[in-house]
Amino acid sequence: MKPQEAARTPMTCLDLPDAVLGKIRTPLWIFDFDLKRIVWANRAAVVMWRAETSDELYARDLGRDMSASVALRLKQYREDFLRLDTSFSEYWTVYPHGEPVSTRVVFTGIRLADGRIAMLCEAGEELEETPETRRSTDALLHTSVMITLTDMGGSALYRNPASRTSVPTNEQRLEQRLLRRQDYRRIQSALERDGEIRIVAEASTTRGTCWHEMTIRKCRDTVTGLEALLITEVDVSDLKDAERRANYLAHRDPLTRLANRGFIQQEGQRRLESGAEENRLQALLFIDLDRFKNINDSLGHSVGDRVLVEVANRISDIAGPNDIVGRLGGDEFVVLLHPLADREAIERVAIRICDALARPLSIEHHELLVTPSIGIATYPDNAGSIEELTKNADIAMYAAKGFGRNGYYWYSPSMADDAQRRMTIEIKLRRAVEQNELQVYYQPRVDVQTGRIVGAEALLRWTHETLGSVSPATFIPILEETGLIRKVGMQVLTAAVRQQLAWKGRGHTLNLAINVSSLEFRLPRYVDDVLGVLQSLGANPADFELEITESLLLSNDEATRQKLNALKDAGISIAVDDFGTGYSNLAYMQQYPINCLKIDRSFIMELDHHSAIAEMIISMCRLLNLRIVAEGVETPEQLAWLQARQCQEYQGFLFSRPVPPEDFALMLEAR
Ligand code: C2E
Ligand code: CA
Ligand code: CA
Numbered sequence: 001m002k003p004q005e006a007a008r009t010p011m012t013c014l015d016l017p018d019a020v021l022g023k024i025r026t027p028l029w030i031f032d033f034d035l036k037r038i039v040w041a042n043r044a045a046v047v048m049w050r051a052e053t054s055d056e057l058y059a060r061d062l063g064r065d066m067s068a069s070v071a072l073r074l075k076q077y078r079e080d081f082l083r084l085d086t087s088f089s090e091y092w093t094v095y096p097h098g099e100p101v102s103t104r105v106v107f108t109g110i111r112l113a114d115g116r117i118a119m120l121c122e123a124g125e126e127l128e129e130t131p132e133t134r135r136s137t138d139a140l141l142h143t144s145v146m147i148t149l150t151d152m153g154g155s156a157l158y159r160n161p162a163s164r165t166s167v168p169t170n171e172q173r174l175e176q177r178l179l180r181r182q183d184y185r186r187i188q189s190a191l192e193r194d195g196e197i198r199i200v201a202e203a204s205t206t207r208g209t210c211w212h213e214m215t216i217r218k219c220r221d222t223v224t225g226l227e228a229l230l231i232t233e234v235d236v237s238d239l240k241d242a243e244r245r246a247n248y249l250a251h252r253d254p255l256t257r258l259a260n261r262g263f264i265q266q267e268g269q270r271r272l273e274s275g276a277e278e279n280r281l282q283a284l285l286f287i288d289l290d291r292f293k294n295i296n297d298s299l300g301h302s303v304g305d306r307v308l309v310e311v312a313n314r315i316s317d318i319a320g321p322n323d324i325v326g327r328l329g330g331d332e333f334v335v336l337l338h339p340l341a342d343r344e345a346i347e348r349v350a351i352r353i354c355d356a357l358a359r360p361l362s363i364e365h366h367e368l369l370v371t372p373s374i375g376i377a378t379y380p381d382n383a384g385s386i387e388e389l390t391k392n393a394d395i396a397m398y399a400a401k402g403f404g405r406n407g408y409y410w411y412s413p414s415m416a417d418d419a420q421r422r423m424t425i426e427i428k429l430r431r432a433v434e435q436n437e438l439q440v441y442y443q444p445r446v447d448v449q450t451g452r453i454v455g456a457e458a459l460l461r462w463t464h465e466t467l468g469s470v471s472p473a474t475f476i477p478i479l480e481e482t483g484l485i486r487k488v489g490m491q492v493l494t495a496a497v498r499q500q501l502a503w504k505g506r507g508h509t510l511n512l513a514i515n516v517s518s519l520e521f522r523l524p525r526y527v528d529d530v531l532g533v534l535q536s537l538g539a540n541p542a543d544f545e546l547e548i549t550e551s552l553l554l555s556n557d558e559a560t561r562q563k564l565n566a567l568k569d570a571g572i573s574i575a576v577d578d579f580g581t582g583y584s585n586l587a588y589m590q591q592y593p594i595n596c597l598k599i600d601r602s603f604i605m606e607l608d609h610h611s612a613i614a615e616m617i618i619s620m621c622r623l624l625n626l627r628i629v630a631e632g633v634e635t636p637e638q639l640a641w642l643q644a645r646q647c648q649e650y651q652g653f654l655f656s657r658p659v660p661p662e663d664f665a666l667m668l669e670a671r
Pocket of ligand 2: 515577
C-alpha cells in the first residue's frame, strides 16, 4: 500500500469531515509503525512539522534518522496498544528539517481500515522550552537509568524507555517486580517513616533476575497533583556478582575450594546455635591424613596439592548438602555434620570417609594410598563453642593416630589430659636431650641358619623419673617436629660407633644398624656428619648399616641418590626399614644402592594366616640380590618358616629384646 493511498483510509476512522478536522488547531497526525511514516495529518500538524503540504509530509521517511531508543519505544507503544486501549503522554521533540520542536504529545492506539494498529498523535502547544529543559527531557529518554513514576500503589504513571524495557508489561507493579517480599515491606515502612529509601534488591526483569539499586522517593504527580513515587533504578548486577565472588573467595580455601577456617568459625557457630535440638547430635569430624608429610617431602608439593584436592573431592562427595566441609590448612579437613539422631549415624559417615579415601589415588604415575585418622566430638556435650568443638575433635584425632591410624575415634574428656601430657613430654624431652639423658639399647641381629649374633640395631630409650619409660614411637615424632632429631641422631650414631669399637676390641666384630629419620637424612650436611663421626673415632664404615624408610626413596630425587651413593662409596651399607608398610615399590629399590630389606614385623606376625606377601618379598629380594632381615620374630614357628626360605637374619623377642650394652656384652660372652 502506498502512503498516499493509506492516507485516505484513516480519515474515515476519525468519522469527521475533512473540513472540520482542518479547522482544529491542535496538531493531529497518524503514524504508521510499519511504514515509519505519517500517513495522515491535519493542517495544524503540517505546520508543526514545518511541511509545505500534507503530501510532502507523508513522503518523509521518519525511520531514516530514527535513533535506536526511539525505535524501541515505538515498538513498545505498539505492543501496549495491541493489548490495551490506552494512551501515553510525553514531552516529545521532533526535528523537522533538523530544527527541534518540543511539545507534549498524547499517543493513542488506533486501528487502520486494514486492521493494523497505528498511532494517533495529538500535540499540545509548542513549548517555548529553554535549552536546559529540552536537554533534560532528551536525557531522560536516552539514559540507561530506569525512571518510573508510580501512584502510591506502585502502578506506573510514567516510565522512561529504559524503565519500560526492563518490565514485561507496563502494568507490572513495584511489588510484583521485587523478588523478595521483605524488600517491599522495607520500602513501604521507610517511605512511611522517611519518605525516601535507597535499597539494593533483586528484581525480575525482561533480562532475568537482576540486582537493582533503587532510590524511591515520595513526590507529587505534576499532572494530577496526587501523591506519587519517583523510582530511579540502576542495574548493579555486575557489581553484585563481583562482590559475591569476592565474598565467596574470602570464605574459601584457594586450593580445594572448601570452606576455610574463618568461614567454619563463623558459620559453624551459627549452625551449632540454630541447630541445637533435643535428642540430636551435632558432630564435627576432624580428619588428618596419615603420613601426608611423606608424600609432600618425597614427591614434592605439586603432587601433595593434587592429593589434597582429590581428598577434598572425595570427602565432599560423601557429605550431605547441609554439612559444612572445610580445610583448616595442611592436611587437616573438617566436616560439621547436620544434626543426626545417634552416634551410629555419625560413625557411618566416618566409615564412609575412610572407605572413600582407601581407594588408591593415581597421580602423575604414582599410585598413592592415603588413609585418614578421624577424631569426632559432639555439641553440646563435648563443647560449648565451635572453637572448643574443633579443638576436641583434633584431640580425638590424635588419639585415632595413636590407635594405629586409618580409623576414627570419639572424644573423651580424658584425652584433653593426653594433649596436656604431650606438652609436658615435649618440655621434659628437651631437657633430657640437653642433658644427654637418652640411652641407646641394642637388639641382636641373628643369623637365621646358625643362630649366631652377627649384628645389632641401636634403639633409643628414654626413661624419665616421673613419666617412666616413654616409647620411641611417642618421642621420635616430637624430636622430628622440634628439630632436635639432628642432635639426637648424631648422639645415637656416636654412641653406637663407640660401642661397636669397644666390642670389636674384645674380639666381637658386629655390624651395627642405626635408624635414620628422613628428616635427618634430608639435611644437606648429613653424609659429611656421618662420615665425620666414623672418621674421628677411627671406625670402619663397612661395619655399619643405616636403616632408612621406604618413603625416602619415593622422592626419586637427585639429592637422595647422591647421598646414598656417597655413603655406599664410603663402604656403609643401606637397609630399608619396615619394608612392606609404605608404598612398597621394588622397582624403586633397583635404582638405589640398597643392600638390605627389613621385612616389617606385621608380616612376620601374620605368617600363620597370610604368608604370601612375606613369601613374595623374600623371592624378590633374592632376585635383586638383597639381604633380608626379618623383624619381630617371637615364636619358633616363625623362625622355622624363615629357615625354610633361607632368609639371612632375624631380630625379635624370641632371641632377645633390645637391651642395655652391658647385657648385650653378657650375651656375646655367653655365646
Ligand atoms: P623400628 O626401627 O622398626 O624398630 C624395631 C622396633 O620393634 C623396636 O621398637 C623394637 O623394640 C621392636 N621389636 C623388636 N623385636 C620385637 C618383637 O619380637 N616383638 C615386638 N612386638 N616388637 C619388637 P622401639 O624400640 O619401640 O622403636 C620404635 C621405633 O622408633 C623404631 O622402629 C624406629 O623407627 C624408631 N627409633 C628407635 N630408635 C631410633 C633412633 O635412634 N633414631 C630414629 N630415627 N628412630 C628410632
Ligand atoms: Ca629400625
Ligand atoms: Ca623396623
